[in-house]
Amino acid sequence: MSEFSHLNDRGEANMVDVSGKAVSxxxxxxxxxxxxxxxxxxLIEQGGHHKGDIFGVARVAGIQGAKLTPQLIPxxxxxxxxxxxxELELQRVQGRxxxxxxxxLDGKTGVEMEALTAASVTALTLFDMVKAVxxxxxxxxxxxxxxxxxKTGHWTADEVADV
Structure with missing residues (x-):
């Protein structure tokens, strides 16, 4: 794809028309x-935080973030x-x-933005819960x-790692 999908012929921002696309x-x-x-x-590993289950709260926030993506991304x-x-994984050796x-979903448009929003909101919630420490x-x-x-099929990040 060589053109930005969210610009019309006049270069104005618009929502892509997916009405003619097949559900997949x-x-x-x-x-x-x-x-x-x-x-x-x-603190996370031992589960002793006064705010409760840090990973549990962050997970629910990420799920909620994915569901709210169209209200956040115009x-x-x-x-x-x-x-x-x-999923959250404590990687102690890397300090993270x-x-x-x-x-x-089964639909006419991809879910990359929802996955990215879920990861972002999970990270922000984790930050919020641990920032005092x-x-x-x-x-x-x-x-x-x-x-x-x-239409573009299957893609992985490894495919562009050499670019």
Missing amino acids: QREARAEAFVTMNEAALT LCHPLMLSKIGV VRIETRCK DPGMCIEGLRVLEKQGG
Whole structure:
């Protein structure tokens, strides 16, 4: 694809017309990382935070974020998501938490933005819950890992790693 899909013939922003597209099963995975200090990692690992289950709250926030994507990103279509998954993994050696999200549906448009929004909101919620212990945390590495379905078929981030 060599043109921006959200611009009309006059270069104005517009929502893409997907009415003529075929319904297909579509899926996308995204990831993000939250790097933090040892004290924050230990607090998460031991589950002793006064705000409760940090990963549980962040997971629910990510799911909610995916569902709210069209209200946050102006030209996104409202979608009937059939699956939203959010996984969090404490990676102590790297000093971070890895977030991986997965969104799925049968529809006429992809779910990359929903997967990215889920990862972003999960990371932001994790940051919010732990910021008193480590205000210097860093959210990084937000990207789409994989997408499937639609006209472009199956794509993985590994395919563009050499570009």
